[in-house]
Amino acid sequence: xxxxxxxxxxxxxxxxxxxxxxxLSGNHKYLRAATRQRVEQAIQQLxxxxxxxxxxxxxxxxxxxxxxxxxxxxxxxxxVFLGIExxxxxxxxxxxLCNTNYDLARGKKYIQSLVDKNVDGVLIMTSSFSxxxxxxxxxxxxxxxxxxxxxxxxxxxxxxxxVDFQRGIDAAVEHLYELGHRRYAHVGxxxxxxxxxxxxxxxxxxxxxxxxxxxxxxxxxGNLRIDGGRQALPQVLALPECPTALFAANDMxxxxxxxxxxxxxxxxxxxxxxxxxxxxxxxxQSDPPLTTVALPRYEIGQLAMRLLFDLLxxxxxxxxxxxxxxxxxxxxxxxxxxxAPAA
Amino acid sequence: xxxxxxxxxxxxxxxxxxxxxxxLSGNHKYLRAATRQRVEQAIQQLxxxxxxxxxxxxxxxxxxxxxxxxxxxxxxxxxVFLGIExxxxxxxxxxxLCNTNYDLARGKKYIQSLVDKNVDGVLIMTSSFSxxxxxxxxxxxxxxxxxxxxxxxxxxxxxxxxVDFQRGIDAAVEHLYELGHRRYAHVGxxxxxxxxxxxxxxxxxxxxxxxxxxxxxxxxxGNLRIDGGRQALPQVLALPECPTALFAANDMxxxxxxxxxxxxxxxxxxxxxxxxxxxxxxxxQSDPPLTTVALPRYEIGQLAMRLLFDLLxxxxxxxxxxxxxxxxxxxxxxxxxxxAPAA
DNA sequence: GTGAAAGCGCTAACAT
DNA sequence: ATGTTAGCGCTTTCAC
Numbered sequence: 001x002x003x004x005x006x007x008x009x010x011x012x013x014x015x016x017x018x019x020x021x022x023x024l025s026g027n028h029k030y031l032r033a034a035t036r037q038r039v040e041q042a043i044q045q046l047x048x049x050x051x052x053x054x055x056x057x058x059x060x061x062x063x064x065x066x067x068x069x070x071x072x073x074x075x076x077x078x079x080v081f082l083g084i085e086x087x088x089x090x091x092x093x094x095x096x097l098c099n100t101n102y103d104l105a106r107g108k109k110y111i112q113s114l115v116d117k118n119v120d121g122v123l124i125m126t127s128s129f130s131x132x133x134x135x136x137x138x139x140x141x142x143x144x145x146x147x148x149x150x151x152x153x154x155x156x157x158x159x160x161x162x163v164d165f166q167r168g169i170d171a172a173v174e175h176l177y178e179l180g181h182r183r184y185a186h187v188g189x190x191x192x193x194x195x196x197x198x199x200x201x202x203x204x205x206x207x208x209x210x211x212x213x214x215x216x217x218x219x220x221x222g223n224l225r226i227d228g229g230r231q232a233l234p235q236v237l238a239l240p241e242c243p244t245a246l247f248a249a250n251d252m253x254x255x256x257x258x259x260x261x262x263x264x265x266x267x268x269x270x271x272x273x274x275x276x277x278x279x280x281x282x283x284x285q286s287d288p289p290l291t292t293v294a295l296p297r298y299e300i301g302q303l304a305m306r307l308l309f310d311l312l313x314x315x316x317x318x319x320x321x322x323x324x325x326x327x328x329x330x331x332x333x334x335x336x337x338x339x340a341p342a343a
Numbered sequence: 344x345x346x347x348x349x350x351x352x353x354x355x356x357x358x359x360x361x362x363x364x365x366x367l368s369g370n371h372k373y374l375r376a377a378t379r380q381r382v383e384q385a386i387q388q389l390x391x392x393x394x395x396x397x398x399x400x401x402x403x404x405x406x407x408x409x410x411x412x413x414x415x416x417x418x419x420x421x422x423v424f425l426g427i428e429x430x431x432x433x434x435x436x437x438x439x440l441c442n443t444n445y446d447l448a449r450g451k452k453y454i455q456s457l458v459d460k461n462v463d464g465v466l467i468m469t470s471s472f473s474x475x476x477x478x479x480x481x482x483x484x485x486x487x488x489x490x491x492x493x494x495x496x497x498x499x500x501x502x503x504x505x506v507d508f509q510r511g512i513d514a515a516v517e518h519l520y521e522l523g524h525r526r527y528a529h530v531g532x533x534x535x536x537x538x539x540x541x542x543x544x545x546x547x548x549x550x551x552x553x554x555x556x557x558x559x560x561x562x563x564x565g566n567l568r569i570d571g572g573r574q575a576l577p578q579v580l581a582l583p584e585c586p587t588a589l590f591a592a593n594d595m596x597x598x599x600x601x602x603x604x605x606x607x608x609x610x611x612x613x614x615x616x617x618x619x620x621x622x623x624x625x626x627x628q629s630d631p632p633l634t635t636v637a638l639p640r641y642e643i644g645q646l647a648m649r650l651l652f653d654l655l656x657x658x659x660x661x662x663x664x665x666x667x668x669x670x671x672x673x674x675x676x677x678x679x680x681x682x683a684p685a686a
Numbered sequence: 687g688t689g690a691a692a693g694c695g696c697t698a699a700c701a702t
Numbered sequence: 703a704t705g706t707t708a709g710c711g712c713t714t715t716c717a718c
Contacts, residue, residue: 003483003712016689021713030687052459053405054711056396057694066437072424085442089449094409094456097440099428106432113437117407118393120571140346226628233618257627262630281416282625285569285598287605322357348695359705364697373703400710605702 004046014279024050044197052266056118057131064260065120065308065316066096066114068107075280080147083301091309093120104130109296115140115258121308125300127195134158143311145304148324160324161300161305163195165202165277168293168329172247173206175291175331180340181273183244185218187232189249198278199249220244222253229256233264244272244340251276251283253291258336269338279332296327302328347389354592356385367393384438399461408651409439409457411450413469418623419593419640423468423490434652436463447473458483464651466523468643470538477501486654488647491667502650503667504643506538508545508620511672515590515618516549517632518674519648524588524616527560530575530600532592540590543622562587565596572599587615587683593617594626597633599665601679612681622675632677639670646670 006024010017016033021041022028043051056062067084069077081097086097096114100107107126111133114122117155121143124133129146137144148160176184185202189196204214220235222228229248233256238241248254261268268274269290276283279294309322349367353360358378366382385391401407410427412420424440429565431438439457443450450469457465460628464486467476472489480487491503519527529546532539547557563578566569576599579586579614591597597619604611611617611631619626623638650666 002713006699006713007711008690017712018714019688022688025713032687035687049455049459051400051711053396053399053461053463054694055713057400057696057711058393058713060694062396064439064595071421072415073418073421075416077420078414078421081415081440082442085440092456094439094441094460096407096437097424097428098437099425111431113435115390117437118394118396181522201468259628259630285602287630349697350695358698361698361706362704365704368697371703375703378703394695398697399711400695400712401697403710449688 003046003051004048006048007052008336009039009042009046009048012046013021013039044075046076054215060118061120061193062118063091064096064117064119065093065121065123065305066098066110066117066119067104067123068098068100068110068126068129070100070128072097072099075282076250076278076295077125078247079280079297080301080304083303084123084305087299087302087305087309091305093305098126100126102126104128105203106132108136111136115142120312121145123304123308125233125304127193141316143303143308145301145307145311147304159311159322161303161307162324162326163198163295163300164326165199165262165293166329168197168277168295168331169247170200170206171331172291172293173203175333176245176273176275176337177210179245179273182212182340183241183243184212184245184247185220185236185239185243187222187229187236187246187248187253189218189222189253190225191221196249205248222249222256224250226252226256226259229253229258230260231256233257233260237264245275245337246272247275247277249277251278251290251292254292254336255282255286258286258290260286265315268336271341273337273340275337277329283332286336288336291334292332293329294332296328300327346394348424349391349392349393352385352389352391354384355389359382361679365504365541372373380522392674403461405464406434406436406466407439407460407462408436408466408648409441409453409460409462410466411441411443411453411469411472413443413445413471415442416436417438417595419466419621419638420624422623422640422642423647426641426646427466427648428644429542430645430652434648434650441583443469445469445471448470451476451479458485463655464488465575466647467646470536476613484659486651488650488654490643492645502654502665504650505644505667505669506541506638507669507671508636509540509548509672511554511620511638511674512542512545512547512590514674514684516546516553518676519588519616519680520553520617522616522681524586525555525683526584526586527590528563528579528582528586530563530565530572530579530591530596532565532567532596534564537591546590565592565599565662567593567595568601569595572596572601573603574599576600578604580607588618588680589615589645590618590620592620594621594623594633597635597679598625598629601629601633611679614684616680616683618680626675627677629679631679634677634680635675636672637675638672643670646652 098110121307124146146160148162220232276292283290441453466488491504491505563575619635622635626633
């Protein structure tokens with residue numbers, strides 16, 4: 001048996017399709033109570049469910065959004081996604097998840113597919129993205145929210161969620177400084193990423209406040225993954241003046257450092273203090289549990305959806321208007337940081 | 344400016360909408376080359392993109408699928424999702440990701456929403472699901488593939504992907520037995536889950552082959568999460584006859600055991616051998632790296648899509664026909680297993 | 687308050 | 703080979 005349509009409901013209720021449509025949408029003021037009753041009963045009886053496809057064709061709304069992430073395996077993203085999803089579900093929205101695999105072409109393809117599918121909005125949560133994605137979206141005036149740790153969004157007319165790294169990183173440096181650390185190093189992300197630069201800059205800036213010259217702080221490039229952290233440690237140890245405290249660009253890197261340190265017989269935090277960034281669940285489970293600069297990932301997801309809904313309430317011309325906002329970071333102290341070694 | 348439609352393309356190419364539609368779909372045999380040229384040029388020129396919404400209204404296909412997982416934060420699922428996604432992308436499909444949060448009501452809500460959105464199929468990849476989901480899907484004759492470690496699908500008329508735990512677990516037991524282990528224990532998942540029972544049964548069965556009486560093998564309940572593994576270890580150690588080898592229901596549990604063992608000053612594998620199940624990426628990164636029964640997660644995802652596409656090629660009445668299949672498990676030996684202590 | 691009719695953008699007979 | 707026509711299931715003026 002095929003789908004029951006609004007026409008059948010209209011017929012069994014003895015009214016017109018228009019009337020059924022009115023009780024469906026709920027808004028129309030003038031409706032005799034009795035009529036509404038009859039319609040609602042017919043709906044019940046036939047177990048009628050409006051076709052969202054047909055509805056979309058006229059309404060120009062699909063109640064769907066697309067989310068682009070680089071790689072959902074990265075423990076950072078699931079939390080963001082959950083935040084998005086919970087808000088979306090509240091409003092009856094469904095979410096397409098698109099993994100770009102760090103592949104710009106694949107990302108573009110996804111964007112096009114989403115535009116073709118007429119999504120109401122797109123959330124770009126990946127650090128590796130390309131401006132032509134935005135062009136594609138602009139042409140179809142599809143609203144977009146960008147998690148702002150990507151290149152080139154600064155100044156562009158896009159809605160963004162910016163992350164205030166400084167605050168949390170300041171706290172981390174403060175914490176380390178009080179523990180007596182004076183020689184620091186940074187294990188960064190891929191240097192071409194804007195967010196890598198931001199994180200490093202925030203760290204160096206915080207150190208500068210304590211009178212530590214950024215020029216004296218070695219920076220080793222990582223890749224934001226565990227193996228990057230592992231590979232970075234030997235380079236740190238080979239440094240002429242071995243640092244006593246390490247700040248990693250993210251938790252995965254920090255965990256790699258932790259793992260490798262153990263393999264090399266180094267004790268954390270006795271010989272070396274390590275601070276991560278993100279506060280993924282794994283950070284609490286490692287040995288020792290990781291001190292880290294926490295990013296409110298779930299909130300970022302929620303916020304992204306909130307911004308999007310804000311945008312959608314505006315007239316179409318204002319979709320490109322920036323409704324940007326900013327989230328804070330904070331320090332979570334665990335056990336990978338301790339007093340600087342005597343030496 | 345609003346969307347360019349097929350009518351405009353037809354006009355600028357000087358043909359009818361039908362003709363444009365024909366070159367779009369590509370199949371229609373008889374088309375003068377010159378005509379096709381003109382149409383294609385018009386398409387280019389106007390940068391026309393067909394509306395999938397309108398298309399769906401007539402074709403009854405949306406080129407979308409919904410995937411239900413319990414919790415995408417669980418490292419098991421991202422790989423499955425990637426497998427699904429890659430296959431989907433090949434066919435121009437987009438994927439809705441739905442996290443049930445282990446909440447059956449939420450899952451039902453999602454199913455309804457997916458049905459309303461007219462998805463071409465649904466993939467149920469979560470272990471906690473409820474049969475009325477299937478009812479909902481059957482009513483709209485939406486094809487569904489179930490990863491078969493859930494209750495009640497056995498025998499029901501549903502397409503499933505079954506996991507052959509026995510093979511990999513046999514290999515694991517063989518491996519441990521050869522290392523001299525004779526006293527085993529199992530840290531299982533929530534006992535009410537079908538898949539927990541399957542895994543335990545496969546383990547006990549493998550042991551039986553080596554003359555070890557299942558009645559002598561203690562089973563401690565875990566929750567498939569790290570903290571469950573942590574909490575299980577003390578119970579294991581309190582056993583009258585302390586086992587020398589542990590088989591955990593999944594890697595997260597095994598990792599919890601590893602973490603807790605270290606905290607208690609136990610050396611793995613010197614004092615205790617531990618085997619996990621899944622082979623999530625973290626298993627290779629732990630210290631020591633985990634010996635584990637590997638599940639082909641990415642393949643499961645791919646397979647699920649393949650089965651779905653198979654189903655979609657059939658006439659609608661056969662959607663409920665079972666196109667089930669089965670995947671194998673295998674043993675990945677790392678360093679969490681070693682010779683049994685002399686004792 | 688409610689109905690009739692047009693139209694959203696496309697596809698698929700049926701003609702020619 | 704290509705055009706004409708009639709919907710797909712809904713929303714939304716515009717009448718009454």
